[in-house]
Amino acid sequence: MPAPRPIALVNARLVDPASGYDGPGSVLAASGVISDVLQKPAIEGLSPEIETVDCGGAMLAPGLVDIRVKTGEPGAETKETLKSAARAAAAGGVTSIVVQPDTEPAVDEPSVVDFILRRARDIGLSKVYPAGAATKGLAGQEMAEIGLMREAGCLYVTDVDRPITNSQVMRRAMTYAHGFGVPFAHRPADPSLSELTAAHESEFAARMGLVAGPAIGERIMLERDLALAELTGATLIVDQLSTGDALESLERAKAKGLNVRATVSINHLSFNEIDIGDYRTFYKLSPPLRGEDDRQALVEALAGGLIDVVVSAHAPAPAEDKRLPFDEAAPGAVGLETLLPALLGLHHERRAPLIDLMAAVTLKPARLLGLDAGALAKGAPADLVVCDIGAPVKVDADRLISKSKNSPFDGRSLQGKVMLTLVDGRIVHDARV
């Protein structure tokens, strides 16, 4: 691809968690990198060669880094391909995604890592990075080739939605990954309590007659994981906390100085169990939507910095997997295109400063995984998003770019329109009219 034309993004509200700056400014990008960041709305003496974009006061921030994205490639391309996911990401202002290894075949050896990276290079949209499986076939028994996958370019290891129940396997895999400097992500769920359940155990689920799992299953597994993180010294990424109860465990572990970071999905910040309403399967998630107390606790934990990263938990499921009785429907929701406007909702509700919310989807995930992203800094890749944070958007699932349309935000009104997304200085999404 030829180098993109230099571009000047002027008259913007810069939001840069790395420097802590939230104010008027401009960014100049050339040769794929940020060549200048100015804390004033205009840039004087620009050559006519340079494409100038007047942001009209819209937010200009580092492109989002979403570390938990599922596609269907390889193996289930009807759900989502790497390309359709990268297009959806670009439309959502997400410039880097980390795809999950629970594909067919699983990403548990270096040639599959290599396959994904090669495909990602050819796509040339948002950047796609693979996470590797922690165990072979995500079966929770034998360690996957963590070292070789790391060398091939995987960013962290995880068995995704399948908790590793055998503590010896978990301990060794964490120890081994730590020896290679590879972060280890794990879903805190005790499968003996959550297997075959479809909802959060509560009075609501009971009245609905849903098979439900108790919130405590999350804390039980989290406590074990944190203890193993302490024993092994490994970097633990707590994947998608959903209960208020577990936050206490997390807080203790962080106070102890353990290498632990926690994520929460945008869905668990936005909805609660009542949204399931009349058995709407688009709200069937894993972990399940919890009570309103839990949601409130998660929002507070995010605002207070206890939770580090917000993820879309993008999980495409085609209609045939969702149009089923609630207990039988596939869990998960697409989220790449709604992550940013949904997160901005917390800003509009004055739950957290904009810059802190943005940190959770830019700087913090980038630092956690060692990506050169998430900052408006000279010399950094020009991965940028311009978003009119006040503009209303009505989500229409049918108009989503994702191949699967299972959005729980369908029909909802959000605020925050992604106007422009740049990856390496190149415009990959343009919603200006």
Add this chain to the structure above:
Amino acid sequence: MATIALGVDDVRARTFPFPARHFTSAADLDRDALAALLDLADGFVALNREKAKKLDLLKGRTLMNLFFENSTRTQSSFELAGKRLGADVVNMSPRASSMSKGETLIDTAVTLNAMRPDLLVVRHSASGAASLLAQKVSCSVINAGDGQHEHPTQALLDALSMRRAFGRVEGLTVAICGDVLHSRVARSNVLTLQLLGARVRLVGPATLMPVGADRWGAEVFHDLRRGVADADVVMMLRLQLERMTGSLVPSTREYFRFFGLDREKLARAKPTVKVMHPGPMNRGVEIDSDVADDVAISLIQDQVEMGVAVRMAVLTSLAARLDND
């Protein structure tokens, strides 16, 4: 190092009573005794290179090899050592699997003790088995490998091989690489080499490194490239096949990629580097044949030769102690 022709008289002159009744751990030797033992072994190396190797230093003594675990190499090394010294050698290989451990081990010991051997060489799969036997018999017990604990004569032969190759052990940087967790060779070597003043490094994947290894006085590395950088000696350890299939190490190919010794990784060591391996080797797993078979850098064959000599030294010295008792 110039080889001085040593005779039987020199060997007799160098013989000294072993500082302990038994030799179950490398820690049984202090620095002086260790050096003296290596000097004595040097004498045996010279004698072993003569045509007529048979001596009578252990004439009338009975050496019993009691190997609960198979080991062709170590057992024949002890057997040869005993025979060359003129001892009567008996090999026993009770099948460990048919025995319930502990109780029967002591039963066996008591039975054997009644046959009045002088020197009992023991190999057993359980850590501490040699010490347990030593408490129950009246002869001298030599630990030829107990579980994951120690293999002190291996450490001696390694030290002798290094001393002969470099003229000294003091100041050498020795990288012990691979499955340290399960290795009795590593544990004995750490003790012996540190006593002789070497700088010891332990290199291996985090899953194969014992808890607290960083407090053994050795530097711990999880990256072979960095672990062998500027090393004088690279000692590779054997990785048991059953440990390569996912529980501790993902696969053979991953192990070789990161922890197998090949030319490229070895190039980071000193140009004068020597490579060692206690054997038997897993070629293509922990060591590339290309490296293992290069006589210019490999001490692996020397190690086998030194094995007989140090065992002769240990047997002679322990017998001298029995003479005094």
